[in-house]
Amino acid sequence: MFRSTLLTALILLTAFVAKTQNTISGNIYTSDGKPAESVQVEIKELHKVITCNAGGNFEFTGLPDGSFHIIASLTGLQTKEQQVSVANHQTAQVNFTLSEDARELQEVMVNSRRSFNNQLLSVGKAPIDPMDLPQSISVIGQASIKEQQAQRLSDVIRNVNGVYLAGARASTQETFYARGYNFSSNNMFKNGSRVNTGSFPEMSSLERVEVLKGSAAILYGNVAPGGIINMVTKQPKFNSGGEVSLRSGSYGLIKPSVDFYGPLSGKMAYRVNGTYEKADSYRDGVSSERFYINPSLLFKFNSRTSLLLQGDYLNHDFTPDFGIGSLADTLIPDVPRSRFMGTNWQYNQAQQATAAATLKHALNDEWNITGNFSYQNYQRDYYGVERIQAKANGDWARPLGKIKNREDYLIANIDVTGKFNSGKIGHTLLAGIDADRYYTTAFTYDIAGKIYDTLNLLNPSKFIQRTDIPVATALTRTATPVNRMGAYVQDLISLSDKLKVLAGVRWSMQQSEAVQTNYLVKDSIGKGKS
Structure with a gap:
């Protein structure tokens, strides 16, 4: 009996929802054919107001059967109105072209911007x-x-x-x-x-x-x-623009940058920014060179759903510089700051690449769902002499160090946010899940801790310095996987405009899998406990 009653109720509810699922959508353009952003669109009879997106698109969903007046308005443009009827699960399309209003343009408008205290972050x-x-x-x-x-x-x-x-x-x-x-x-x-x-x-x-x-x-x-x-990071825009800049400075710094953005269509926009940087240093023999690019695409499927695709790549090659060091771990040597204590061949090469997708969907005016998915790869190859810790007389036995590793990150999280009231108490609810997987690969080398040569910080000519690059033989390769997962709920409870309570709870799990070590010289594998 209960199941039969429940089934009947579900059927009636489904029929009611289907009956009221009419949709009115459209596009708004300026007189030059470009999408009109931030235009207010109102259904006069229902007192429902939305703002069209950067592509000039708007959409009302969940409308009852009937005839409605649709009003489009924006300061500086003529207000226009159209009538449209919908029924029986219908989708109606309404388009507007708004021209400039001379009377509106003669007025002086004073607008204010929200401070960071009121902007959502x-x-x-x-x-x-x-x-x-x-x-x-x-x-x-x-x-x-x-x-x-x-x-x-x-x-x-x-x-x-x-x-x-x-x-x-x-x-x-x-x-x-x-x-x-x-x-x-x-x-x-x-x-x-x-x-x-x-x-x-x-x-x-x-x-x-x-x-x-x-x-x-x-x-x-x-x-x-x-x-x-x-x-x-910077995101695509539906208005065209760009910037080309060049920065230069002391010690040979030169840094050209570009940043271009604009629409590819009424529902797709792009942005590409990148830079190249090359510089020397106040320290003799120290230099840096890097390249960076960051392309992104924004898809506005409709007024409620958007997809942002982003990627970036960084390549940075530079000379590691540990400064001028110390004497007996207590004194700073009295030497020119331009003196470089490293070798003439030491290097650090770093590469980082990321790819990310963010999907946003508004379930209705109060509830939204957001999904973030990203992959990141990081690689580093470092070789040189280590920290400068000399004896009181300035003699320093330069120790070798080499680091080579790779990290792969897979990250995902899904959030649902919404606002509702329980009586006179307001709620802003956040519920979400996240998951990460880190996979780190690292090498050890036979030169770790070995002495390259001896240098006197106070008198560099005291010893003959080596200039060759020692052969570093990889001994082991270790792989370390780490998995994380969590679920959380947070609620901002508004008891009044002045009194609010933020409460939340989280469940987390972290799993470190068994570390696998490959002994490269012995050609064997060892595996630890997870």
Whole structure:
């Protein structure tokens, strides 16, 4: 009896939903045939208002049977109205061409922009204003990055209180700290996905940098309590534009950059930005050369669904530089800062490539689903002498070091966000799942810890320095797979406009599979316990 009643109810509900699933969609253009962005479209009888996207598209779904007046309006353009009827699960198409309104253009309009306190940020995942989040959030926008001519991420982070550069190991990478905790690869993100910290991110590709200080474990799982850094790259636009720039500076710095964007059709847009950088250093014999490119495509399938495809590639070759070192671990040697203590052949070669897809779909005006999927490959080959720790008289036995590794990241997460009320209490809900797989391959070499030669920091002519490159024989290759998975729910409970409570819970799982070691010289394999 219960099953029969339930089946009847489902059939009636399905029939009711099908009856009201009419759709009105359309395109809006300006008089020159280009898509009109941000036009307000209203169904007069239902008091429903939406804003068309960058491609000039709009869509109303879930409409009842009937005849409706559709109004399109935007400041500076003539307001137009059309009547359309829909019935029996029908989809109707309505197009507008809006021309300039001389009366409107004669008026002076004063518009305001929302501050970062009221703008939704990627780092929060949910549609919550930063002012309503308990963590402290800092945002450095593109204008600041450009005006300050930021070369490295550390130049941007200087704008954030409480986050600081802790180390730059031979100028090969940057390590940040906040509240006493290290921002390792677990705490560094690009477009919401974890990113390797073994290279210098390209600043000219960024739209903004978001820094969330404090615990973020509910949203991101295995992260240190200090906070996270999320870099948001530039995205395609449906209006054409571009920029070509050239930066030059001291020590032979030259850096040309390009950034072009625009529509490929009414529903597809592109963006390509890239740069080449070459520079020497105040240190003799130190140089750097890097190349970066970041293409992206945006597909607007309709007013509710979009797909963003992004990729980038970075190749950076440079000379590792450990500075001028120390004497007896206590004194800084009195030598010219231009003196290079390394060899004339040491090198660091880093390559990083990523591919990402972001799918967004609005289920209705209040509920949205977002899926992020990305793959990242990082490779590094480093060879040279290590940290400079000399005796009190300046003698330093230069130790050799070689690093060669490869990291492959597969990352995915799906979020559902929505707003609803339970009586007079408002809720902003976030529910999601995420999964990561890291596969790290690393080599060890027979030269580890061996002495290359001896150099006196205070008197370089005291010893004859070697110039040959020692042969480094790989001894082992280790493969380390790590799997992570998590599910989380977070709710911003609005008891009033001034009193709000943020509550959340997360379940996480991390599995470290058995490390496999290949002994290359012996041609054998060893496998540890997971």
